[in-house]
Amino acid sequence: TSYGRTRKPPPPPPMKTSKADRISHHLPEEIIEEILYRLPVKSLLRFKCVSQSWRSLISTKQFVETHLQHSKKIESLTDKRIISTCKNSSKSSPGRLKACSLSSLLTEPVTRAVSFDFFPLNSSRDIVIVGSCNGLISVLVDACRFFLLNPSTREFKELPDFFTGTTCPKNLGSISGYGFGFDESRCDYKVYAVFTMTTPYDRDVGFPSKSVARVYSLKADSWGVNVFFEDRWTIGQGKFVSGKLHWINYYKTKLKWEIVCFDLTNESFGTVERPSCMEGCYIPRLGVFKGCLCMSFDCALTVGSDILIWNKYGAEDSWSELLSISYLSVFGNSSFTRMFNRVTPLFVLPSGEILFTSGSDFLIYNKKDGCVKQRHTVDFDCDRFREAEAYTESLVSLVPDNIAFF
Amino acid sequence: MAAETGTPTTLTLKSNDDELFSVAESAAILSVTIRNMVEDGCAGGVIPLDNVDGKTLASVITYMNGISAIPADEEKKKSYRDKFLSDKDFETLADMVLAANYLNMSCLMDAVSAKIAQVMEKKSVGWVRRKFGIENDYTPEEEAAVKEEHKWTFEGVETDDDN
Secondary structure (H helix, E strand, O other), X not given: OHHHHHOOOOOOOOOOOOHHHHHHHHOOHHHHHHHHOOOOHHHHHHHOOOOHHHHHHHHOHHHHHHHHHHHHOOOOHHHEEEEEEEOOOOOOOOOOEEEEEHHHHHHOOEEEOEEOXXXXXXXXXXEEEEEEEOOEEEEEEOOOEEEEEEOOOOEEEEOOOOOOOOOOOHHHOEEEEEEEEEEOXXXXXXXXEEEEOOOOOOHHHOOOOOEEEEEEEOOOOEEOOOEOOOOOOOOXXXXXXXXXXXXXXXXXXXOXXXXXXXXXXXXXXXXXXXXXXXXXXXXXXXXXXXXXXXXXEEEOOOOEEEEEEEOOOOOOOOXXXXXXXXXXXXXXXXXXXXOOOOEEEEEEOOOOOEEEEEOOEEEEEOOOOOOEEEEEEEOOOOOOOEEEEEEEOOXXXXXXXXXXXX | OHHHHOOOOEEEEEOOOOOEEEEEHXXXXXXXXXXXXXXXXXXXXXXXXXXXXXXXXXXXXXXXXXXXXXXXXXXXXHHHHHHHHHOOOHXXXXXXXXXXXXXXXXXXXXXXXXXXXXXXXXXXXXXXXXXXXXXXXXXXXXXHHHHHHOHXXXXXXXXXXXX
């Protein structure tokens, strides 16, 4: 060949190498991966178009998991969103499920909420949030239809009918408790639901004679056998922490409350030791904050709320005060109406400030000076009360073969 | 020895285009690669860094000096990193991420990867192919199908300015 004759190395490209060409020879795949882990879900879905290898990389289980780990970090504010159900009964608003970005809520003067337009049942009158986990959200529509959604990828699916295969008289009761979480040992997402015949609030009647709890497994895409239901009430949304769903169980006749839990792995009930300092307190509400279980109490003396957080699940002495808000001092005369609003902590900011909701407001609380700043939002269509929670955007798929997890 | 007498030790680093740089050892050992060389006693003379060019190495040393001058205050370090990277273009960032990887500087690696992601976030598919030098190996039909699957993610994409 000509090379052999002239003993010259192959000629360099005729023109000066463009920078992009040079980079392509240099940036190894593991560095490209490091960069992609830090992109939001929307960009990653778009970049599946870049090439076949990018598409398969972004679709692997390992990538989805590592990406989620990055997004879960507290500093990754851009990967966090707040989902809320709107309870505005006066208007026929187009869409009950709304979301907004957390970073916008913190930095923009006004934050606009967006509807879940991709979800065809978004304008149903009755939507409640069953729970959220790893970017997936489960909702209950019209008190009987369960769905799983990934709002970041706009995937959704309806779960099989809860009542099929049960003897529950659908018209004589209701789904009274529910929850959503992840079973680490089986790498499976699960929805818990309980059907009760008697009205769940009529606790003096005693324990319901006909309650059936079932657990849906995403991997199996079916509801499991009916779980034997002990003498426990699991009303409303169970809070998912440490592989278990948690509720407050209140015995009206004994004037006492306890924390009950349902373990998603072995599908059994239990109770959780409550902090001794809580003896004789009012019935608290449970929440999840920073992945920890927390309890909020209304405090009549200060007209406010105290919130305790369980820093280390299972360790009895690891409860500490997260925040204590006196509405009288913070909101002055308007505090009367706030007495009836629930305080729900949503997110702790890297600065240590705490974002929470009260009524239809988003507020930021600074523990150091006790100041509360209100954040302004539009299009949430929420006049009185909201159910809201923070979730992390993820690529986690609802197709069982591709389930990603930790 | 120098450390015991309190005199700051200085290292000499050499880029792959033969530029020499003096840098305080205390700042240079932010790089695990350099720290290992120092610990192995290889730092007596000039430390050759075969994978980093002079321009990039100068920038990395600016970063080393800047960040090590900040006391243990994560928030201040973060704002220094943000400021340090704020005016860098894609090509410079790509050189930096390679250097950070070679020098084994996890904090710089994290910050530069995050910055590149931030730059890419709203860019078009074509921009990414050009900047990363990636060949489009889809047939037009395949590409259209992948695009159709995630059509909504093409909303709000910036017009390419190639910066």
